[in-house]
């Protein structure tokens with residue numbers, strides 16, 4: 001058995017819950033290609049730079065634009081059409097959900113990291129896969145050459161709803177750490193125009209790599225959920241270009257950062273669904289970043305009402321259909337970039 005060299009994504013989907021074998025091959029230029037599992041590929045240049053880069057897609061299988069981007073980058077690497085300068089781990093995280101055309105099969109994988117996959121006495125294959133992905137990422141960062149390393153993780157998503165900010169990113173809670181200008185520049189050049197600052201730990205993939213490995217890690221929302229072949233790839237061209245530059249260039253140069261180029265939002269509240277009887281007080285077509293006025297009703301969770309507590313409080317990721325106990329809505333409040341400790 002070997003992996004399919006001309007279409008790694010298809011081979012991954014054909015082995016949706018993983019394989020026990022691993023594979024290694026070399027490209028003509030000596031670049032190492034190691035496949036640790038279905039959807040798990042490590043690219044190791046002969047003379048690798050000092051970056052260890054994780055690019056993940058398909059944590060949610062219906063978010064196809066990032067999957068298509070990573071598919072094309074990987075296939076170009078395997079075909080010798082895309083140079084790689086830094087160690088790069090590509091992950092198609094949840095192949096079974098790709099095949100199902102759904103966000104997940106049994107459980108939202110992006111709520112299973114930082115060990116959450118092993119809590120609550122629940123077992124399912126998404127939990128097993130999340131645990132394996134944690135192991136692969138750990139192995140990837142730990143197997144890096146000695147010396148000062150720069151760790152990155154871009155977990156690429158698209159959003160269920162429309163968004164008044166088409167591309168935005170979630171900066172995981174940094175526990176007092178400083179935000180990095182270079183990351184704001186990179187995300188800006190990917191087309192990101194808004195950054196959400198999480199103010200508490202989560203069980204998302206990007207929080208795991210940020211907290212566990214000190215990676216510059218982000219959830220990057222690149223657009224809207226669409227079927228394979230339905231993505232206008234011109235809308236993702238800037239992001240794809242930056243990702244290709246990231247893996248292939250020693251250093252990335254960016255134009256100077258201007259605060260007005262990216263809006264910064266504090267996550268004000270996380271509203272979880274705790275009751276079967278949960279509803280949002282606005283229509284399904286109300287877009288991410290829609291502002292609400294103080295006092296307006298946002299959601300009912302059983303008989304608990306959630307009202308807007310700040311002027312211009314904006315909704316993010318509204319989803320009344322989440323599992324009991326999971327996040328049904330974030331609200332954010334815009335802050336001045338000047339308020340950030342930037343390094």
Ligand SMILES: O=C(O)CCC(=O)N[C@@H](CCC(=O)O)C(=O)O
Pocket residue numbers: 060110157158159160161170204206219317318319
């Ligand atoms: O559009 C939505 O409702 C969700 C889109 C999505 O999958 N977003 C991520 C955000 C992860 C984070 O907060 O860092 C998710 O909900 O898992």
Ligand SMILES: [Zn+2]
Pocket residue numbers: 059060063157158
């Ligand atoms: Zn997602």
